[in-house]
Amino acid sequence: xxNLTVEDLLAAADRFVPPRMLVLIGAExxxxxxxxxxxxxxxxxxxxxxxxxxxxxxxxxxxxTFQFINDYLxxxxxxxxxxxxxxxxxxxxxxxxxxxxxxxxxxxxALELSAALAGFNEGRVAAGQAPIxxxxxxxxxxxxxxxxxxxxxxxxxxxxxxxxxxxxxxSATRAYGVQMLVSEGLMYALARPQAQAxxxxxxxxxxxxxxxxxxxxxxxxxxxxxxxxxxxxxxxxELGVVYYxxxxxxxxxxxxxxxxxDNPHDGPIQVYLRRCKEFLAGGEFHGTxxxxxxxxxxxxxxxxxxxxDDQHREWCKRLNDLIGHLRTGRQQGLLELFQxxxxxxxxxxxxxxxxxxxxxxxxARQHKQEHARYxxxxxxxxxxxxxxxxxxxxxTFRANLFLVDWFINHTxxxxxxxGHFLAAQDxxxxxxxxxxxPGAVAAG
Numbered sequence: 001x002x003n004l005t006v007e008d009l010l011a012a013a014d015r016f017v018p019p020r021m022l023v024l025i026g027a028e029x030x031x032x033x034x035x036x037x038x039x040x041x042x043x044x045x046x047x048x049x050x051x052x053x054x055x056x057x058x059x060x061x062x063x064x065t066f067q068f069i070n071d072y073l074x075x076x077x078x079x080x081x082x083x084x085x086x087x088x089x090x091x092x093x094x095x096x097x098x099x100x101x102x103x104x105x106x107x108x109x110a111l112e113l114s115a116a117l118a119g120f121n122e123g124r125v126a127a128g129q130a131p132i133x134x135x136x137x138x139x140x141x142x143x144x145x146x147x148x149x150x151x152x153x154x155x156x157x158x159x160x161x162x163x164x165x166x167x168x169x170x171s172a173t174r175a176y177g178v179q180m181l182v183s184e185g186l187m188y189a190l191a192r193p194q195a196q197a198x199x200x201x202x203x204x205x206x207x208x209x210x211x212x213x214x215x216x217x218x219x220x221x222x223x224x225x226x227x228x229x230x231x232x233x234x235x236x237x238e239l240g241v242v243y244y245x246x247x248x249x250x251x252x253x254x255x256x257x258x259x260x261x262d263n264p265h266d267g268p269i270q271v272y273l274r275r276c277k278e279f280l281a282g283g284e285f286h287g288t289x290x291x292x293x294x295x296x297x298x299x300x301x302x303x304x305x306x307x308x309d310d311q312h313r314e315w316c317k318r319l320n321d322l323i324g325h326l327r328t329g330r331q332q333g334l335l336e337l338f339q340x341x342x343x344x345x346x347x348x349x350x351x352x353x354x355x356x357x358x359x360x361x362x363x364a365r366q367h368k369q370e371h372a373r374y375x376x377x378x379x380x381x382x383x384x385x386x387x388x389x390x391x392x393x394x395x396t397f398r399a400n401l402f403l404v405d406w407f408i409n410h411t412x413x414x415x416x417x418x419g420h421f422l423a424a425q426d427x428x429x430x431x432x433x434x435x436x437x438p439g440a441v442a443a444g
């Protein structure tokens with residue numbers, strides 16, 4: 001047997017443990033890794049999986065299966081690395097990749113993976129084989145990166161709800177008949193959201209979340225004609241989704257039947273057509289049903305830091321006032337109430353960010369970026385109110401989608417992490433969140 005040097009062994013280990021995974025947990029070599037060693041990171045998690053893989057490999061010998069998988073992965077892996085991603089693991093035909101830098105890189109990678117898959121399928125078809133379909137799911141959030149296992153067998157991986165949701169999004173691509181789904185967290189993390197062809201698809205319940213999560217389709221990878229058709233239909237499609245989730249299914253059915261005539265192969269249109277017909281025929285409803293009443297403050301929304309929790313309660317109260325105005329179409333005091341909301345959230349974010357700076361919160365940059373995106377959504381919503389050209393139903397849904405869902409998910413995720421950090425720093429209850437809230441309360 002050939003005598004191997006330490007350098008040879010470390011080079012061989014790099015093939016099984018990517019060097020960038022070691023960098024993420026602060027280790028120089030695999031020899032430095034110990035069980036339980038971990039760090040927290042804000043990352044973008046991408047999952048891909050081949051549709052119908054199990055049935056496909058059962059019909060061929062093991063040697064052919066290994067050849068197919070290795071050929072497929074040799075096409076996909078370089079794309080991930082070229083966009084700054086690191087492959088956490090191969091799970092049979094599935095790929096789990098991390099993008100520590102930015103969400104835009106994860107989406108651009110996914111688009112290029114789709115293009116690479118198209119080239120791979122051309123080769124399969126030329127060889128007389130069936131093309132394969134791949135689903136992609138991407139989520140953004142906090143994870144723990146570390147070593148799991150025992151002293152005899154270790155694996156470096158990532159853990160957390162962020163990973164679970166990314167996997168669920170990938171799985172859901174089959175139900176909606178699309179190739180790529182991303183979370184609201186990913187959408188808010190994009191530096192250039194307008195550069196991507198996306199549309200809102202649904203609100204789904206996720207284990208461990210107290211509020212539904214919004215799901216979006218990315219379709220920039222589709223053929224030009226289909227991409228343009230989805231862009232043309234996007235406003236009407238999203239309006240149909242609003243009608244459905246508001247239980248106005250006759251109006252929703254009318255919209256989706258019209259869209260179907262022009263785009264019969266659109267998976268989400270087919271899904272909502274079926275849902276509307278099921279509701280009208282027998283009352284079966286697939287929505288999440290928080291839109292009919294006010295937001296009830298729950299103990300589970302608290303992050304354990306009194307000053308921030310008090311401000312969050314006030315914000316929820318004022319959001320209830322806003323949604324009440326929108327739902328009833330009441331114009332009196334609406335603009336004044338919204339101006340108060342804008343002032344209040346600016347004040348709240350300023351206070352929260354001052355705490356991050358004072359105690360050197362390690363994820364302040366990403367947290368502030370989420371605040372900035374929420375403020376942008378508020379400005380867009382304000383523009384809609386000033387224009388006055390949106391129906392109360394649509395405005396009410398948008399308020400729930402962008403202002404309520406995101407805020408509560410941000411509170412129970414990103415803010416809760418901040419609360420744990422402040423408690424660990426003994427930031428205590430003397431942290432400078434004192435001072436009056438914004439001026440006058442708008443008329444309700």
